[in-house]
Amino acid sequence: MGRLGAASPGSTGSALLYFHLVTRSARALFTTLGFAALAIALSSCGVGGLSPIFPEPVSPNGQGIYNTYIGISIVAIIVFVGVEAALLWVVLRYRRSTQPAGYVPPQVHGHTGLEIAWTLAPLVIVLAIAGYSFAELQKDFQPISHSQMLVVVSGHQFGWDYEYENGVVVHQEGSLTAEVPAFVVPTNTLVKLQFRGTDVIHSWWVPAISGKTDAVPGYDNFSWLKIDKPGKWRGECAELCGTGHASMQIIVQAMDKSDFDAWMAKQKESGATPSGSPSPSPSK
Amino acid sequence: MATTVLPRPKAYDDTFFKPISIWLTTTDHKLIGIMYMVTAMISFVIGGIFALIIRLQLSQPNLRLVDDSTYNQLISAHGVTMIFFFVTIFVTGIANYMVPIMVGARDMAFPRVNLLGFWLIPVSIILYYCGFFTGHALDAGWTGYAPLTEKAYQSHSLGVDFWAMSIIVWAISGIMASTNFLTTIVALRAPGMRFSRLPLFVWAQISTSILLLVVGAPLAAAMILLEFDRQLGTQFFTTSGRPVLYQHLFWFFGHPEVYVMILPAFGMISEIVPVFARKPIFGYMSMVAALFGIVFLSMTVWAHHMFTVGMNTYVEGFFMLMTMLIAVPTGIKFFNWIATAWWGSIDFTVPIKFVFGFLATFLIGGITGIYLASVPVDTQLHQSYFVVAHLHYVLFGGSVFAIFAGIYYWFPKITGRLLNRTLGEWHFWTTFIGFNGTFLIMHTLGLEGMPRRIWTYSNEAWAATNIIITISSFLIAFSVLLFLINIVHSWNQGEIAGNDPWQGNTLEWATTSPPPPYNFERVPPVRSFMPVRDLRESGELIEEPPVVPALV
Ligand code: HEM
Ligand SMILES: [Cu+2]
Ligand SMILES: [Cu+2]
Numbered sequence: 083m084g085r086l087g088a089a090s091p092g093s094t095g096s097a098l099l100y101f102h103l104v105t106r107s108a109r110a111l112f113t114t115l116g117f118a119a120l121a122i123a124l125s126s127c128g129v130g131g132l133s134p135i136f137p138e139p140v141s142p143n144g145q146g147i148y149n150t151y152i153g154i155s156i157v158a159i160i161v162f163v164g165v166e167a168a169l170l171w172v173v174l175r176y177r178r179s180t181q182p183a184g185y186v187p188p189q190v191h192g193h194t195g196l197e198i199a200w201t202l203a204p205l206v207i208v209l210a211i212a213g214y215s216f217a218e219l220q221k222d223f224q225p226i227s228h229s230q231m232l233v234v235v236s237g238h239q240f241g242w243d244y245e246y247e248n249g250v251v252v253h254q255e256g257s258l259t260a261e262v263p264a265f266v267v268p269t270n271t272l273v274k275l276q277f278r279g280t281d282v283i284h285s286w287w288v289p290a291i292s293g294k295t296d297a298v299p300g301y302d303n304f305s306w307l308k309i310d311k312p313g314k315w316r317g318e319c320a321e322l323c324g325t326g327h328a329s330m331q332i333i334v335q336a337m338d339k340s341d342f343d344a345w346m347a348k349q350k351e352s353g354a355t356p357s358g359s360p361s362p363s364p365s366k
Numbered sequence: 367m368a369t370t371v372l373p374r375p376k377a378y379d380d381t382f383f384k385p386i387s388i389w390l391t392t393t394d395h396k397l398i399g400i401m402y403m404v405t406a407m408i409s410f411v412i413g414g415i416f417a418l419i420i421r422l423q424l425s426q427p428n429l430r431l432v433d434d435s436t437y438n439q440l441i442s443a444h445g446v447t448m449i450f451f452f453v454t455i456f457v458t459g460i461a462n463y464m465v466p467i468m469v470g471a472r473d474m475a476f477p478r479v480n481l482l483g484f485w486l487i488p489v490s491i492i493l494y495y496c497g498f499f500t501g502h503a504l505d506a507g508w509t510g511y512a513p514l515t516e517k518a519y520q521s522h523s524l525g526v527d528f529w530a531m532s533i534i535v536w537a538i539s540g541i542m543a544s545t546n547f548l549t550t551i552v553a554l555r556a557p558g559m560r561f562s563r564l565p566l567f568v569w570a571q572i573s574t575s576i577l578l579l580v581v582g583a584p585l586a587a588a589m590i591l592l593e594f595d596r597q598l599g600t601q602f603f604t605t606s607g608r609p610v611l612y613q614h615l616f617w618f619f620g621h622p623e624v625y626v627m628i629l630p631a632f633g634m635i636s637e638i639v640p641v642f643a644r645k646p647i648f649g650y651m652s653m654v655a656a657l658f659g660i661v662f663l664s665m666t667v668w669a670h671h672m673f674t675v676g677m678n679t680y681v682e683g684f685f686m687l688m689t690m691l692i693a694v695p696t697g698i699k700f701f702n703w704i705a706t707a708w709w710g711s712i713d714f715t716v717p718i719k720f721v722f723g724f725l726a727t728f729l730i731g732g733i734t735g736i737y738l739a740s741v742p743v744d745t746q747l748h749q750s751y752f753v754v755a756h757l758h759y760v761l762f763g764g765s766v767f768a769i770f771a772g773i774y775y776w777f778p779k780i781t782g783r784l785l786n787r788t789l790g791e792w793h794f795w796t797t798f799i800g801f802n803g804t805f806l807i808m809h810t811l812g813l814e815g816m817p818r819r820i821w822t823y824s825n826e827a828w829a830a831t832n833i834i835i836t837i838s839s840f841l842i843a844f845s846v847l848l849f850l851i852n853i854v855h856s857w858n859q860g861e862i863a864g865n866d867p868w869q870g871n872t873l874e875w876a877t878t879s880p881p882p883p884y885n886f887e888r889v890p891p892v893r894s895f896m897p898v899r900d901l902r903e904s905g906e907l908i909e910e911p912p913v914v915p916a917l918v
Pocket of ligand 1: 417449
């Protein structure tokens with residue numbers, strides 16, 4: 083297309099005016115960047131609430147998602163900075179007021195090479211991201227067959243029930259104020275979660291563990307977790323399920339094997355089993 | 367060479383002070399267009415008020431400003447109002463006004479269908495709000511997922527029924543408008559207005575209409591089946607039926623609907639950038655091709671809203687890939703806009719400021735869209751505040767910024783008067799800062815685990831972010847106030863615009879502002895997709911001074 087010469091800066095441009103324009107546009111940029119910087123600063127100060135990333139994952143599938151997120155972010159930040167910089171350049175450089183008087187822009191109608199280039203570049207980028215994401219999908223989102231423990235998680239208006247293989251059930255009835263009983267799992271154990279909806283759709287989400295899984299009436303849905311250290315993690319129901327939706331807290335607690343066994347024994351004593359269900363081997 | 371004498375510009379506006387009987391019965395596409403746009407703006411204000419109440423309730427943990435049930439009705443009404451009654455209606459209105467003029471037609475192909483199509487919209491809106499008067503409006507979000515909307519869980523209210531009726535009427539209206547647009551563009555083009563010379567805004571309207579034509583019926587079908595469940599006792603989407611089927615039907619409409627809202631916005635951007643940069647659009651053909659690429663792809667991605675329902679991973683992979691591929695045609699458009707402005711001589715008036723506001727923010731919405739398309743990452747982000755931030759970046763930062771650009775650009779044509787520039791600058795900066803202040807940090811809430819559609823929360827760690835968001839949202843409200851003042855003020859006493867205040871490219875600038883009922887005395891010759899610019903450059907355009915204002 084040529085005509086590059088037409089775009090060379092005019093000698094008539096007044097430095098003062100230019101400076102004024104630069105500062106003005108820079109202000110807009112800084113407002114935006116300011117928020118981002120504020121976000122990062124606050125989160126590193128531990129104020130919380132402004133973290134640019136998920137909580138530290140405690141389960142391998144959560145870690146996989148976390149890594150995918152980071153991978154996409156690297157590309158995303160490059161694209162973001164590149165394109166915003168191009169926009170800023172256009173805004174600063176091609177203002178009529180900074181162009182030489184009588185400047186007539188080159189009447190370019192297109193450029194096949196460039197147009198092909200910016201068709202192919204995004205194509206390559208998204209294919210890479212899609213491939214990378216698909217690999218993670220195959221790795222961590224397949225139904226698993228070799229779990230060490232199975233828990234049936236059923237959602238209802240408004241709460242969660244966790245039924246262990248031995249028939250023990252933890253009832254997490256929704257509450258806005260009180261802390262709900264924890265769903266307890268042993269550490270370093272591959273726990274398969276089987277989700278059921280009994281009335282409307284709910285979605286089980288503990289960000290530190292992994293993504294969401296919907297509990298839909300009519301069929302079972304699956305996920306898993308394997309937590310490597312003792313601790314307590316929180317989540318909430320993520321699918322609007324009625325007025326009590328906000329009260330459907332989730333608490334997952336991981337305990338060492340011995341603590342877990344003690345906890346389980348106590349549950350059985352206190353009769354946390356639903357009526358009539360047999361409770362044989364507590365083995366995993 | 368024959369010269370085209372432009373009609374004398376009007377120095378006054380006789381459009382609006384018409385008897386109500388004319389407004390009620392007019393088949394003039396311009397008056398109908400204005401009614402669409404005014405209806406949409408009223409919805410915008412109402413939806414905005416809902417948003418402010420929502421934000422006040424969320425500003426701090428454990429607030430009890432409204433109760434859970436009211437809150438759920440408010441978010442549903444906010445979403446429905448903004449999507450169905452504001453953005454879609456506004457872009458239909460501006461197209462109703464501009465498309466016939468841009469192709470050199472006197473009116474739409476079916477003026478009376480146009481009349482009916484418009485009047486179905488107030489019917490649809492009133493039907494929806496009837497829910498509030500029966501004591502309980504829709505409270506399941508704008509998506510209205512079954513089985514929450516089924517009789518078993520909503521027996522106490524007619525709100526869901528009114529919503530379903532409203533949406534059916536809305537879909538019929540949309541199908542009518544789409545048919546009308548397509549027929550007008552195909553059949554009523556002026557001599558010389560070949561398809562390869564259609565303005566890009568018109569191309570955008572073709573693609574939008576095709577989309578709405580295809581997906582309007584499945585939406586109505588979803589609503590009808592839901593009503594069968596509720597009223598006749600069928601079991602399509604009930605707890606013992608197939609709730610996920612509802613999601614498929616809804617999103618087969620729902621995803622293309624976001625393109626129904628954004629493609630006209632793309633069209634407006636493609637019109638405005640060349641005019642203010644004084645350069646032709648870069649890559650006209652690839653712009654058109656990209657539109658149709660988007661139309662095709664957007665019908666193959668609906669299940670990206672359903673990555674947590676438990677589909678086969680290969681199916682999920684397919685929807686992920688198709689979704690990400692939309693970045694390709696969108697990227698083409700984006701880079702072509704930048705290339706159009708590159709080397710230009712950009713006059714930074716208010717419309718182009720909103721265009722750059724659009725480019726800067728829509729980019730963020732596009733990038734967060736890639737995160738959401740990635741199935742593993744989406745299982746974290748889905749139904750969280752990250753999604754709310756994303757959808758506002760594309761809907762507000764995208765469609766609404768473009769709508770504002772379009773308003774500042776075409777208001778002089780529609781009313782004969784320019785919008786006040788100072789107020790416009792203030793409007794732009796308050797919107798831009800308020801918008802980013804509200805929605806940029808909202809992403810982080812989602813990452814930290816705050817689900818959307820919760821009426822209250824107890825986590826103190828989210829308090830600081832939420833209060834900043836709420837304060838910024840009031841800055842947006844303030845900016846809308848400035849905008850409304852500007853509209854009312856300029857409509858009455860704004861600077862007289864003349865026929866062609868911006869030195870435009872397309873045919874609407876070769877008639878008076880506002881145009882006469884028949885649009886053109888004689889349609890100017892069309893030799894490219896920039897007919898008016900061609901005439902201006904070849905010296906064939908003779909502008910007469912404005913008529914002296916009549917003293918009434
Ligand atoms: C003053 C500006 C606005 C503010 C402060 C605002 C705020 C919000 C908030 C906080 C939510 C989430 C509610 C929840 O999930 O609990 C929401 C949802 C939503 N907003 Fe906005 N919004 C604004 C403007 C808009 C505009 C202009 C549009 C569309 C063009 C829009 C479309 C939506 C939609 C579709 C939803 C989803 C509703 C649902 O969950 O069913 N909003 N908005
Ligand atoms: Cu819920
Ligand atoms: Cu979608």
